[in-house]
Amino acid sequence: MGTRTLDVSVVIDPERRERVTAALIKHGIDAVICTSASAILLLTGYWPVVGASVAVVSAEGETHVIVPEDEVELAEQSSQAVLLPYKPSELARIITPIQALTKPLSSLTTRLGLSPAKIGIELDQGMQPASYVTSTDFRSSLPTLLRQILPNAAFVCCSEILERMKASKTIKELHMMRVAAQVAASGFATAADEIKAGRRETEVAAALHSAFQSSVQAESVQRSYGFFFCMSGPNSARAAAAYARTRQRKIEEGDLVMIHANTCADGYWTDITRTYSAGTSTDRHDAMGAAIAEARTAALDAIRPGAMAREVDGAARTVMTSHGFGDAFRHPTGHGVGFAAANGNALPRIHPQSPDFLELGMTFNIEPAAYVDGYGGMRHCDVVAVTSDGVEVLTEF
């Protein structure tokens, strides 16, 4: 990343704090009040587990999180925000998180003088990566509560401001994404040995997930988990869908076998795909592989601060078309990655019609691919970051 270096504890992120403050001031917003896990991670460094936390960040940079008491330890180790513990449930009475939040949220917003005020809340559609087995969905209950306790405040949607901020990572966040990529690599390291004719997709996916989950690289991470998918033969041709799916199919000699993973390290997500040949590679595999490798190089070469995202897509698409795989490359070349795992609308959109410009620190995937119905699909998906002089591939393995 040129001359930018990480010289502070990973808990402290002054760069992010400055950006948040600047964005709120620019939009005339006095404070944002957020509940989505990825927004709280962005604003505070803490990635909520069950999603019952509320972050309140003022334009002066005062950062508070009302947090379930059993998540305080995790929050302390990842954030410098002022933590206000609460009990979302009790043995002495039946209570829901929104009921339990009323008093601490009312106290905090009063103390911060947020009425009258212009307050940003999340109203627009978004995507959330899984932060746990299950997570709290506040739906309209938080806006309703806020309007009750702050009747003189004006509420505006801050979703777009947050999404724009998520696109470019700070030095600390880039560090976390490199860690996430290193941990993810430990799953892929076993792939060539695990993929064999006769094995089921489920068995291969299980073996890679296991290697990932028990990796020593994860020792520096508090919460490391994710998903590995295996799609073989004709199933790999269906991987252009918006989701991956491992099935019971037995791998056959000569199959293309696609391994797709979304893994996270403390809330920072990766999006990685590699494709293997079961047994000996064929001429057809080689032709697809050559096109994809060349498209990848063309895309990487087009990445620099100030470039248009659609030029990057165009660079990859032109190569795929020249190799006869234009129609087989059915999706955009990439999308923002980091705070979201798989979200085609995350900025920057490396899409043929994208209006987005690339900026220093933006992270996204580059995923040239070819899907041939009934035969197989090949995709190579890396996570990359825009550097001052070009690009850093975070998943160079």
Next chain:
Amino acid sequence: MGTRTLDVSVVIDPERRERVTAALIKHGIDAVICTSASAILLLTGYWPVVGASVAVVSAEGETHVIVPEDEVELAEQSSQAVLLPYKPSELARIITPIQALTKPLSSLTTRLGLSPAKIGIELDQGMQPASYVTSTDFRSSLPTLLRQILPNAAFVCCSEILERMKASKTIKELHMMRVAAQVAASGFATAADEIKAGRRETEVAAALHSAFQSSVQAESVQRSYGFFFCMSGPNSARAAAAYARTRQRKIEEGDLVMIHANTCADGYWTDITRTYSAGTSTDRHDAMGAAIAEARTAALDAIRPGAMAREVDGAARTVMTSHGFGDAFRHPTGHGVGFAAANGNALPRIHPQSPDFLELGMTFNIEPAAYVDGYGGMRHCDVVAVTSDGVEVLTEF
């Protein structure tokens, strides 16, 4: 389940259709329009993957789902709803799901004559199990869109109606939950062999997850995935928290080792815990185990249609207290399970202050436990169903 038998394809669930229609008529609601994955599973049998689907169900029982075209295959295999495919994203233009939904949702609601009408939508706080790596969160965008396209409709919150319906399962849903429990068992089957002094919690969790994911029992399931957690020694004492967490700790001889799993089979979730001794059991382990086994039996004996949920909690709690573990049993005895994995507010709440009555077909967990700070925790968590003459334990292993 007494004389209730499953004599139809699992795709067809006339019992659920009747209950939905009856609930809408009872509350004077003309239709419900839902986007949460667990609500769509309840209403249609289809468990959306990336959460960009919308179910529209009328009080006459007409059931439609507007579904991403790449999820049609999964929806067809699990639901009899009329499927209306749409493209949430395109290569030809930048578009978001809510934009892409506008036209099909407008056409469908017009065709169904839903303006003027009383329409139920999800507004209250809830919890959603992870349906994929990442999922769509519509936040306020869907209510806003609906008010635009149906200006003469009245919108009411249907969250509570849905939550009450989720509590009691139909014969088909109970069948799916038994399948889910059988698949989950394949992970636990390997636990006694995998838990050894010197192994890390991460390694044990990875091994059990792998056994689960590659289990042959999952062959009848389209989407089988979930989470296994391992917490050993002092870490097991912290398992009273609202979430489980696997750490890097190495298991020591004489540790209590708690294995917790939330797994799903096509959207139907389990919530299961077993506790093991690393090496030879100790007198202290035996004392905790005896109390928990007795509390479990007392709770199971109290389950029958018409019983109060708090009597079941009281039965378990009285036993734990009589063994000196009253204070160590820090959470309720259980909560609803099936459409949610781990949600303490899912009905019925087996909580000391619960107003809930048990009904035929209700499924929940029974999880007596003792947590001793700094030493260890023991929990035995089963999923059970209320039968006409008592209880069925779905996780009898």
